[in-house]
Amino acid sequence: MSLRWTIADTLVLAGRQLRRIPRQPDLLIGYTVQPIMFVLLFRYVFGGAISTPGYDNYAQFLMPGIIVQSIAFGGFVTALAVADDMSKGLIDRFRSLPMSRIAVLAGRSIADIALNALQLAVLIGVGLAVGFSFGTDVGRVVLGLVLLLALGYAFSWVFALIGLSAGSAETSNAIGFTVIFPLTFASGAFVPPATMPDGLREFAEANPFTTFVDAVRHLFIGGEAAPANSDVWMAFVWVVVITVIAAFLAVRKYRSVSAG
Amino acid sequence: MSETPIIEAEGLTRSFGDVKALSGVDISAPAGSVLGLLGPNGAGKTTTVRILTTLLTPDGGSARVAGLDVVRxxxxxxxxxxxxxxxxxxxxxxxxxxxxxxxxxxxxLPTSEARARADELLEQFSLTDAGDRVAGGYSGGMRRRLDLAAALVARPPVLFLDEPTTGLDPRSRLALWETIEERVADGTTVLLTTQYLDEADRLADRIAVIDHGRVIAEGTSDELKRRVGGERVEVTLTDPSQAAAAAEALAPISDGHASPDAASTDRDGVLRVPLRSDAGGVAAAVRRLDAASVGISDIAVHRPTLDDAFLTLTGRPAEEVIAENGELRQEADR
Incomplete structure (x- = not known):
């Protein structure tokens, strides 16, 4: 398959996904209302009991964490949609067409960027409303936004792989909530890892989610509380590694997958 | 025939774990014909279609469609x-x-052609009015029509239809049959799988009966029916004790290899006699029974159906095979 057709097919499939977005109001609500609920829950219900030394308030500490979690876990709808395409026979149809073997998933992941951008805008708006404020310059804020969108892109591929492997929305659901979701909590996203018991603390410190969150904290807030360390460039390395591995495995799975 | 077949498979095998879905399928269809793949669920029809449409690679055997190897x-x-x-x-x-x-x-296709083709197909499939509504709101019949239209977008010379009318109401089914027949009239070669005997009977030029992952019989609908035997006359007697007299009266028009003794009356009191093809049919039977003063309450000529053929070929009625293979099919799907 030539590069030209690969790009053309990918754009056709991205167009398919973008057309679908406004026709699925329930999906849009899930994408926007759920993260808002999480912000309010952590900020006002748990926030008072969580001590975050060095930060002006809990909202400062929380927002980078909750944004990273929402952006990463937002790819979950990709798993559901891919599993749905498979059980409805659409993946079979695409595989019987003379089109690029990566276009279905690549098109999907590109369209996901639009959804993630929407979610990012909603979350930052809510964050500002509950007391979050940027403490760095425009350049670093923009770099932070780029990192978040790249992270969302990487997780689109992770969830596409989960959707293809699971083959049904129910199984995708189970994998998402028992593997990925807890991983985001066992990190520095919501509380400082220093407060965790031994074992869990080491795990949280090594968890790439902690790296992502610390990188975003540095780029959005900066100052002594959020030093750069190696987090920013390590975060980009993680994003590239996750994208490459997940995309490779997902495309390989797509080539051999079959409808129930 | 000197013509090279446009669909040709030899010794296709495929297993899913321990379940052998195909154990050596051979089929062939000349260009412009309709080949029906008839069999119960789990017989291997869908697996065969998936291999021929490149969705699945066979474990063994080879297949060519339109002169192209399905794997290479x-x-x-x-x-x-x-x-x-x-x-x-x-x-x-x-x-x-x-x-x-x-x-x-x-x-x-170029963008402009893709657009024109979409309009053309919507028109052809009576979907023009629904063309700008989302397909989620379509009825089952409309969805199948749209699905079939999608398969025809590029005017492919070979069309694969895997149980195209399963789950449709009788009216939509008939409409879809007519659409398929129009494609065939245009010269498209069709491989059609079905578990409905009437569907294969109506649409297919040749039928391959598939069971337990292999083709157990192949031929035209008439050839398959003939393998079951010819016509037979079924007489319901007013007085069951006259069965012997009736059998004797019908002996001269009976099929050669069935002696009067072989003519059977079932518990239901119906006498079944296989008819010789040149014997004059039901009229001759009535005259002979009258002449012998045998009282007839009902008389009918029974022509073999594909159901009978299926029963004879598999040793079981179609429904029974379907029920039996249901579980196997679910395993194979995993």
């Missing part, structure tokens, strides 16, 4: 085939028109 030339083959599967594979959130345009673009 898979990329090129995909430009020559259309597939309408069991699922009515259309995007529910796109309109009918958007679905067809998308498929056209993915067949690499």
């Amino acid at each position: 030339d898979a990329d090129e083959l995909r430009t020559k085939i259309g597939l309408a599967g069991q699922y009515a594979a259309v995007d529910e959130y796109l309109t009918g028109r958007e679905n067809l345009r998308m498929v056209g673009r993915l067949y690499h």
